[in-house]
Amino acid sequence: MWVGLATGDPRHHLRRTPVTTRRPERVKRIVVLTGAGISQESGLETFRDANGLWAHHRIEDVCTPEALARDPALVHRFYNLRRAQLRDVAPNAAHQALAELQAASRAGTWAGTVTIITQNVDDLHERAGSTDVIHMHGRLNSMRCTACEARHETTGDTTPATPCPSCGRPALRPDIVFFGEIPLHMEAITAALTTCDLFVAIGTSGQVYPAAAFVDLVGDAQTLDINIAPSEISTRFDETRLGAAGTLVPRLVRALMEAQHVA
Numbered sequence: 001m002w003v004g005l006a007t008g009d010p011r012h013h014l015r016r017t018p019v020t021t022r023r024p025e026r027v028k029r030i031v032v033l034t035g036a037g038i039s040q041e042s043g044l045e046t047f048r049d050a051n052g053l054w055a056h057h058r059i060e061d062v063c064t065p066e067a068l069a070r071d072p073a074l075v076h077r078f079y080n081l082r083r084a085q086l087r088d089v090a091p092n093a094a095h096q097a098l099a100e101l102q103a104a105s106r107a108g109t110w111a112g113t114v115t116i117i118t119q120n121v122d123d124l125h126e127r128a129g130s131t132d133v134i135h136m137h138g139r140l141n142s143m144r145c146t147a148c149e150a151r152h153e154t155t156g157d158t159t160p161a162t163p164c165p166s167c168g169r170p171a172l173r174p175d176i177v178f179f180g181e182i183p184l185h186m187e188a189i190t191a192a193l194t195t196c197d198l199f200v201a202i203g204t205s206g207q208v209y210p211a212a213a214f215v216d217l218v219g220d221a222q223t224l225d226i227n228i229a230p231s232e233i234s235t236r237f238d239e240t241r242l243g244a245a246g247t248l249v250p251r252l253v254r255a256l257m258e259a260q261h262v263a
Ligand SMILES: [Zn+2]
Pocket: 145, 146, 147, 148, 149, 150, 164, 165, 166, 167, 168, 169, 171
């Protein structure tokens, strides 16, 4: 009776031995979720790390719909500063490796697909060359008009008086999912999660929902957590690899590409 529980039981290995380690050739559809950790390795500060100007503000004072209604100038200034920070950072080896895997998929030299979902609002994945990145919490380089719902690429500063390029009304707000608002693209995200073979979380805290629950939505897919330190949800993954994303992600991508290289 106990035989089924023995570590030598092939069924045990089927579930508990990550394909990323032993069977990378079986991985065809990959979903990657990236969080603050991957951007921090590029030197991007999170709100909580930010010193100086914002140290005396609580997150509730600048990242909520109530804050936007109460003090829109403050909210615009905060996001202007964060947008400006993007100019001082560059994608790191983890962003680049994921972009290379996507490029190999597009070129047909690697027989798989990669969907990147990010909790980050920066543009580091795109600057590394990734395409179709799903920004579930919005983007710093986009403003949304609350009057006509148009979205506009924005790299400079804005104020509450900045007119919407579409309708001319001063109704732009950061295209960011504030605390208390519903994340974007959840339908596409759920579809990707429920049909993938491998789910990889990179640099996520495991504290922000719904992203923290994605690992429970993937059915039979193998799950891998890459993090600098164990997160609150690491134990819900089949495997956890601890270390810098800039080291571990290129290593993972190399293994995947070698396993399914198309000559
Ligand atoms: Zn408008």
